[in-house]
Amino acid sequence: MSAALVNVDDGDAMEPTLQSILDQRSLRWIFVGGKGGVGKTTTSCSLAIQLAKVRRSVLLISTDPAHNLSDAFSQKFGKEARLVDGFDNLSAMEIDPNSSLQDLLAGQADGDAGADMGGIGGMMQDLAFAIPGIDEAMSFAEVLKQVKSLSYETIIFDTAPTGHTLRFLQFPSVLEKALAKVSQLSTQYGPLLNGLLGANNALPNGQNLSEVMEKLETLRATISEVNAQFKDERLTTFVCVCIPEFLSLYETERMIQELANYGIDTHSIVVNQLLFPKPGSDCEQCTARRRMQKKYLDQIEELYDEFNVVKMPLLVEEVRGKERLERFSEMLVKPFVPPS
Amino acid sequence: MSSLLVVIFVIELVVQLVNTIGAATINNMLWRFYLSFPTPLARQFADQRKKQKEYLAVRHDLNATSSQDEFAKWARLRRQHDKLLDELEKKKSELEASRARFDRYLTAVRLISTRGAQWLLPMWYGRKPMFWLPYGWFPYYVEWFASFPRAPLGSVSIAVWQWACTGMLALVMDTVVGILGLVAASRQSNGAKQKQRQKQPVPAAQAGSGKVESKKDL
Numbered sequence: 001m002s003a004a005l006v007n008v009d010d011g012d013a014m015e016p017t018l019q020s021i022l023d024q025r026s027l028r029w030i031f032v033g034g035k036g037g038v039g040k041t042t043t044s045c046s047l048a049i050q051l052a053k054v055r056r057s058v059l060l061i062s063t064d065p066a067h068n069l070s071d072a073f074s075q076k077f078g079k080e081a082r083l084v085d086g087f088d089n090l091s092a093m094e095i096d097p098n099s100s101l102q103d104l105l106a107g108q109a110d111g112d113a114g115a116d117m118g119g120i121g122g123m124m125q126d127l128a129f130a131i132p133g134i135d136e137a138m139s140f141a142e143v144l145k146q147v148k149s150l151s152y153e154t155i156i157f158d159t160a161p162t163g164h165t166l167r168f169l170q171f172p173s174v175l176e177k178a179l180a181k182v183s184q185l186s187t188q189y190g191p192l193l194n195g196l197l198g199a200n201n202a203l204p205n206g207q208n209l210s211e212v213m214e215k216l217e218t219l220r221a222t223i224s225e226v227n228a229q230f231k232d233e234r235l236t237t238f239v240c241v242c243i244p245e246f247l248s249l250y251e252t253e254r255m256i257q258e259l260a261n262y263g264i265d266t267h268s269i270v271v272n273q274l275l276f277p278k279p280g281s282d283c284e285q286c287t288a289r290r291r292m293q294k295k296y297l298d299q300i301e302e303l304y305d306e307f308n309v310v311k312m313p314l315l316v317e318e319v320r321g322k323e324r325l326e327r328f329s330e331m332l333v334k335p336f337v338p339p340s
Numbered sequence: 341m342s343s344l345l346v347v348i349f350v351i352e353l354v355v356q357l358v359n360t361i362g363a364a365t366i367n368n369m370l371w372r373f374y375l376s377f378p379t380p381l382a383r384q385f386a387d388q389r390k391k392q393k394e395y396l397a398v399r400h401d402l403n404a405t406s407s408q409d410e411f412a413k414w415a416r417l418r419r420q421h422d423k424l425l426d427e428l429e430k431k432k433s434e435l436e437a438s439r440a441r442f443d444r445y446l447t448a449v450r451l452i453s454t455r456g457a458q459w460l461l462p463m464w465y466g467r468k469p470m471f472w473l474p475y476g477w478f479p480y481y482v483e484w485f486a487s488f489p490r491a492p493l494g495s496v497s498i499a500v501w502q503w504a505c506t507g508m509l510a511l512v513m514d515t516v517v518g519i520l521g522l523v524a525a526s527r528q529s530n531g532a533k534q535k536q537r538q539k540q541p542v543p544a545a546q547a548g549s550g551k552v553e554s555k556k557d558l
Contacts, residue, residue, distance in 0.1 A: 246408050253415045257422065299411035 014308050018047060018239070018268055018332045022054050026234040029155055031264075034241035035251045036161040039272040039312070041068040042319045043241045044158035046329030051154055052090040059152040060084075060092040061143070064160040067094040074321050081150060086322045091152070095143050144226050176227060179220035186213045233265035241270045244296035253303075269307050271300060273314040276338035311336060345470055345501065348461065352505040355454045356513050363450070367443050374442065381438055388431055395424040462499045469495030 021027060030051075032044035041062070048060040059081055062069045069092050070077050073084055081091040147155055230236045238259055242252040252269065259266050274293055277286040300309060312328075313336050319328045358366060375382045398421045407414040469491050473483060483494055491497030 246411070249411055250407070253418070257419065295409075296411060303412035303415050 014267075014306065016308065016310055016335050018050070018270070018308060018310055020308055021047070021237060021239070021268060022050060022333065024234075024237075027154060027237060029157070029230065029236040031157045031159055031236070031238045032241060033159040033238060033255065034161070035248045038241050038243045038248055039270075039319075040064075040161075040241045041072050041158050042325070042328065043239065043270050043272065043312075043332075044156050045069070045072045045325050046319075046332055047239065048090055048092075048156050049087075049326055049329040050332055051156070052087055055089070055153045057089045057152045057154075058091070059147065059150070059155045060090065060158065061147070061155060062092075062094045062158040064158060065096055066160075067096075069094055069158065072320055072325065081152075084322075145222050176220060176224050179217075179223070183213060183217055183220065231263040236265060237268070238264055238266035239268045239270060240266060241272055243273045244271055244293040244300065246296070249296055249300065256304075267307055268310065269300065269304055270310045270312060270332070271297065272312045274311050276313050278339060313338070344461075344465060344468070344498070348498065348502050349505050351454060351457050351461075352502065352509050355458065356506075356509045358450065358454065360513050360517060363447070366450075367446055370446060371439065371442060384431075385435060388428070388435060391424060391428055391431070395421070395428055398424060458502070462502060465498045466490040467492075468498065470498055470501045471496055 021030065030047065032040050032047065034040050041064075044060060044062075048058050052058045060069065062077075067077070073092065075085055077092045077094045079093060079095060081093045084090045084092050240252050240255060242248040256266060274297070275286055275290045277283055277290055281287070297311070310332060312331055315328070317324065319325060375385055398417060402414070402417045402421050405414045405417055467490050469487070472495050473486060475494065478486070486496045486500055487493050488497055488500060
């Protein structure tokens, strides 16, 4: 087993670490995804810690509704980016794709209350809930806009379990198409609508058509920019996390294929929770499980020969808190050598 | 004008044949005939069939491979399967469009050469006699009818000739179809009788009731 873990010297073999991600300075967006419970949060935290060593500033965002960042770092995070204790260039934030839209709309209504377009929030809200999935996409776009203005060098997304993630990444294309249609309609029928609506473009419920359209247009611009960035392999990569078990592997394969369809680059797989029983250990379950893991690990190595396959051991302790995460994160860069 | 006589007859024959055989069947036959030539389209169809076969083979392999025991092999097959399926689907719509185009073209040609000709020729040659009736054999009103609408009196007009052809062909077709149907039906009923003689399973309900009755008897 240890033979596989030794750093291979020949050039064409992919090294079993995430060093390539650390070295790729142009990377701006890094997604960490996989099935639930395989250690996405631990991996993304560890990756963030390693990145923080070589980058000017790193932001870790959790889009998983079941937020675990606070647990992992034993520190409360919220919707605003906050420095992680013990680091001066690593921040974290947790966003809830659903509630952030509500907040966004509420905030907008408040902000615009003085102007005569107070109803725009309502209009946006109507629109948001008219198209399925648009609410999440809008809030995602809004978050991305915020994040871009914060000028972090690298942003790591700790995404929600697989299906959700893929839906999330699909949104920009879907929404862009829908919005392009809407704005096209509005330019075509704008004059007609203006004639109907009267001089100041007021919609029946006290909203203003051109304002809404302008809003949508900026949203569309943001989303299309983000979309282009996600499809650029110099800027974006996806780290797949899995455990050597059938279902997890199955999901990973599916995810890799779908990511390839969306044109999102992925070249790293973190295989988590590997068992390394001590030699001479008489734990029956451990050896049996080890055998099963070995089987899937061999399959992974055979199938994903163009990926950086990082093998992470299952520890006897929960990986929580800064020190433990740091220790764990070392193994993303230096391959773990099982005790012999 | 004997050639026009034949033309009209042939047109009516074609119309009757199309009506009896069915336009879709004829289209299918012609389509198969068209594909038997070495055109680029025929090659595309051959490719598609080959790919379909390949796809079925891959699917068979995929089903035969255990995803749990040979995940790598299974996943590779799956990728191949998905790719082939994608290609097939994409190609399918394209080929279907070409088929639809062919059908449309064929329908247009058929309509023009049958229905079009059926209307145009009588109009064009309305004044021309097809052939002359023997002088004095028929009374005036028969001659008048035979030359209807515009042919010279004493001749048979194109419209009447067309009408006569249609009537005769329809009768012949009906007879032929009827005879064929009868033959087919008798053959089928013969076969069915033989089958019935060969196998006569006992209906379950009957068997059950028989049993009950025998019990009652006891």
